[in-house]
Amino acid sequence: GFPGTPGIMGMKGEKGEGAFIHRSAFSVGLTGRVPHPNVPILFSKVFYNEQQHYDVSTGKFRCSVPGMYYFAYHLTVYLSDAKISLYKQDRAVLFTYDQFQPNNVDQASGSVLLHLNAGEEVWLQVYGEGANNGVYADNINDSTFMGFLLYPDLDVH
Amino acid sequence: GFPGTPGIMGMKGEKGEGAFIHRSAFSVGLTGRVPHPNVPILFSKVFYNEQQHYDVSTGKFRCSVPGMYYFAYHLTVYLSDAKISLYKQDRAVLFTYDQFQPNNVDQASGSVLLHLNAGEEVWLQVYGEGANNGVYADNINDSTFMGFLLYPDLDVH
Amino acid sequence: GFPGTPGIMGMKGEKGEGAFIHRSAFSVGLTGRVPHPNVPILFSKVFYNEQQHYDVSTGKFRCSVPGMYYFAYHLTVYLSDAKISLYKQDRAVLFTYDQFQPNNVDQASGSVLLHLNAGEEVWLQVYGEGANNGVYADNINDSTFMGFLLYPDLDVH
Ligand SMILES: [Ca+2]
Ligand SMILES: [Ca+2]
Ligand SMILES: [Ca+2]
Numbered sequence: 001g002f003p004g005t006p007g008i009m010g011m012k013g014e015k016g017e018g019a020f021i022h023r024s025a026f027s028v029g030l031t032g033r034v035p036h037p038n039v040p041i042l043f044s045k046v047f048y049n050e051q052q053h054y055d056v057s058t059g060k061f062r063c064s065v066p067g068m069y070y071f072a073y074h075l076t077v078y079l080s081d082a083k084i085s086l087y088k089q090d091r092a093v094l095f096t097y098d099q100f101q102p103n104n105v106d107q108a109s110g111s112v113l114l115h116l117n118a119g120e121e122v123w124l125q126v127y128g129e130g131a132n133n134g135v136y137a138d139n140i141n142d143s144t145f146m147g148f149l150l151y152p153d154l155d156v157h
Numbered sequence: 158g159f160p161g162t163p164g165i166m167g168m169k170g171e172k173g174e175g176a177f178i179h180r181s182a183f184s185v186g187l188t189g190r191v192p193h194p195n196v197p198i199l200f201s202k203v204f205y206n207e208q209q210h211y212d213v214s215t216g217k218f219r220c221s222v223p224g225m226y227y228f229a230y231h232l233t234v235y236l237s238d239a240k241i242s243l244y245k246q247d248r249a250v251l252f253t254y255d256q257f258q259p260n261n262v263d264q265a266s267g268s269v270l271l272h273l274n275a276g277e278e279v280w281l282q283v284y285g286e287g288a289n290n291g292v293y294a295d296n297i298n299d300s301t302f303m304g305f306l307l308y309p310d311l312d313v314h
Numbered sequence: 315g316f317p318g319t320p321g322i323m324g325m326k327g328e329k330g331e332g333a334f335i336h337r338s339a340f341s342v343g344l345t346g347r348v349p350h351p352n353v354p355i356l357f358s359k360v361f362y363n364e365q366q367h368y369d370v371s372t373g374k375f376r377c378s379v380p381g382m383y384y385f386a387y388h389l390t391v392y393l394s395d396a397k398i399s400l401y402k403q404d405r406a407v408l409f410t411y412d413q414f415q416p417n418n419v420d421q422a423s424g425s426v427l428l429h430l431n432a433g434e435e436v437w438l439q440v441y442g443e444g445a446n447n448g449v450y451a452d453n454i455n456d457s458t459f460m461g462f463l464l465y466p467d468l469d470v471h
Contacts, residue, residue, distance in 0.1 A: 001158030001315030010167030010324030023308050025225060027270035029251075047250070048225060048270040068339060068362060070462070072229075072386075074267045076254065093361070094343075095454045097390065099419040105256040107265035108421035110388045113341035113362040113460055127454070140252045140284070146270055148227070148307060150462060151337050158317050164324035180465050182382065184427035186408075204407070205382060205427040229386075231424045233411065262413040264422035297409045297441070303427055305384070305464060 022065045025148035026054035030137035033079070037130030040087075040123040043145050054147075060123040063116035067152035072111035073124055075143045076136045083132035088114060088122050095127060100134050113150070122147065179222045182305035183211035187294035190236070194287030197244070197280040200302050211304075217280040220273035224309035229268035230281055230302045233293045240289035245271060245279050252284060257291050270307070279304065336379045339462035340368035344451035347393070351444030354401075354437040357459050368461075374437040377430035381466035386425035387438055387459045390450045397446035402428060402436050409441060414448050427464070436461065 028043035040059035054061045063069070075082055077098045085092035098108035116122070124145055126133045137143040185200035197216035211218045220226070232239055234255045242249035255265035273279070281302055283290045294300040342357035354373035368375045377383070389396055391412045399406035412422035430436070438459055440447045451457040 002317040003159045004161030004318030004320045006161045007164030007321030007323050009164050011326045012168045025270055025307065048272060050225070050272075068364070072268050074253070092454075094458070095456050096388070096421060097419055097455050098421045099417060101258070101415070101418045103256060104258045104261065104263075104418065105254055106263060106418075106420060107253060107255045107267075109266045109268075109423045110421075110456065110458065111386050111460060112458065113339055113462065115362060115364075140249075141254050142252050142267065144251070144267065144269065146268060148270065150339065158315055160318040161321035163321045166325045182427055182464065205429060207382070207429075229425050231410070258415070260413060261415045261418065261420075262411055263420060264410060264412045264424075266423045297406075298411050299409050299424065301408070301424065301426060303425060305427065 022067070022149060022152040024051050024053050024063070024065050024069075025146075026061055027146040028054060028056070028144065030135065030143040032137060034126060034133045034135040037126035037133045040125055041135070041145070060121045061147050063118055063120045065149055065152050066116065066118050068113055068115050068150050069122075069147050070111065070113055070150050071122060071147040072109065073145045074107065074109040076141050077106040077108055077134050078136035080134035081132045082108060082134040083127045084108075084124055084135060085127040086110065086112065086122065087125055088116070089120055092127060097132070179224070179306060179309040181208050181210050181220070181222050181226075182303075183218055184303040185211060185213070185301065187292065187300040189294060191283060191290045191292040194283035194290045197282055198292070198302075217278045218304050220275055220277045222306055222309050223273065223275050225270055225272050225307050226279075226304050227268065227270055227307050228279060228304040229266065231264065231266040232300045233298050234263040234265055234291050235293035237291035238289045239265060239291040240284045241265070241281055241292060242284040243267065243269065243279065244282055245273070246277055249284060254289070336381070336463060336466040338365050338367050338377075338379045338383075339460075340375055341460040342368060342370070342458065344449065344457040346451060348440060348447045348449040351440035351447045354439055355449070355459070374435045375461050377432055377434045379463055379466050380430065380432050382427055382429050382464050383436075383461050384425065384427055384464050385436060385461040386423065388421065388423040389457045390455050391420040391422055391448050392450035394448035395446045396422060396448040397441045398422075398438055398449060399441040400424065400426065400436065401439055402430070403434055406441060411446070
């Protein structure tokens with residue numbers, strides 16, 4: 001007899017991965033002068049923290065989605081010099097220093113791209129012996145910290 | 158008879174949703190000293206405004222794609238103190254203050270992540286009575302403002 | 315005889331393209347004071363350069379994926395005034411000027427969104443005659459430069 005009819009067409013491939021399945025972002029601000037050196041700075045004014053990956057009780061961002069992140073901060077320098085580091089897992093990765101002079105409030109900022117594995121934490125902290133804790137904020141002066149996932153690791157899709 | 162030949166391969170899957178279907182971004186600069194307090198600052202030097210969501214005639218960014226946006230500004234502080242707020246719909250959300258001293262031009266910056274609904278507007282404005290309008294620019298000194306869509310709302314896909 | 319049974323189903327189609335095929339980002343820092351004006355600043359401390367689109371031997375980022383990019387820098391101003399420009403293909407696109415006064419280390423920053431074609435280069439350089447090269451860094455004071463692809467051109471997908 002004749003051969004059978006050809007098989008039916010294979011299934012359509014899966015849809016490609018979307019950009020926006022993996023989201024992680026926070027944007028927070030300080031509500032007063034940095035009170036304690038040598039511990040993570042607590043930013044408790046929340047602009048955005050939908051995924052709750054920033055912990056307002058510890059001041060730390062904790063990575064849930066492995067990938068490459070952007071972090072930035074903008075600090076009001078008032079009353080004393082400010083020396084701030086961005087920490088990743090107890091290591092100071094980035095250092096920002098700005099000296100204060102009377103009647104000359106300043107602004108200091110920093111940003112960086114870092115790859116994070118799941119569970120790794122990032123925060124800001126006064127660097128050194130605590131003399132340089134001139135980071136200030138009140139209800140009409142901000143000092144802020146933010147981060148967002150830019151490129152999730154390809155192998156976690 | 159013999160079985161038929163196998164069916165042809167299925168079609169390739171659809172492209173993932175991108176990231177890149179929903180786009181909204183602007184990057185603009187000032188061309189002179191801020192002339193008027195208490196109104197949106199007009200940034201008329203355009204670095205990027207492909208989707209035209211920033212209106213060079215009003216100084217306002219208007220949200221077309223609901224989602225989470227990044228905004229940033231970098232200001233040259235010269236001739237007087239500068240106090241600038243980022244406004245979202247007539248509410249001052251973020252405050253940046255930098256004092257000026259003679260022979261000490263300074264730089265001040267801020268950034269924030271904000272969720273916007275369609276139609277909501279964001280702009281920069283001198284905060285308060287107008288004494289703090291020391292934001293300056295000329296053809297070799299920039300003061301800039303930018304924003305971009307980072308995560309569009311999932312329900313609009 | 316009867317025709318054979320139908321052929322087997324064709325293979326499943328390929329998965330669609332993901333959003334994150336196109337990646338390009340770098341984040342680098344200075345290791346000492348800017349030594350030479352009028353040439354690209356060499357940032358040789360690497361925070362992130364996975365795609366190697368930033369060349370640590372020239373100080374230039376070279377576009378491999380056409381699209382819209384974000385660039386930012388944060389500079390420690392110490393010992394003298396600083397005037398820095400972000401260059402795109404030999405044209406100074408963005409200018410940041412900050413004056414230094416003794417005992418008043420400052421911070422200056424800038425950011426911009428730019429469309430780049432493949433092969434176009436972006437870097438930072440002291441602007442002018444070289445008097446304004448007060449950009450400083452050491453092992454606990456950073457001056458940094460970064461960039462990332464935000465929206466690849468749609469026609470390259
Ligand atoms: Ca100042
Ligand atoms: Ca200064
Ligand atoms: Ca200072």
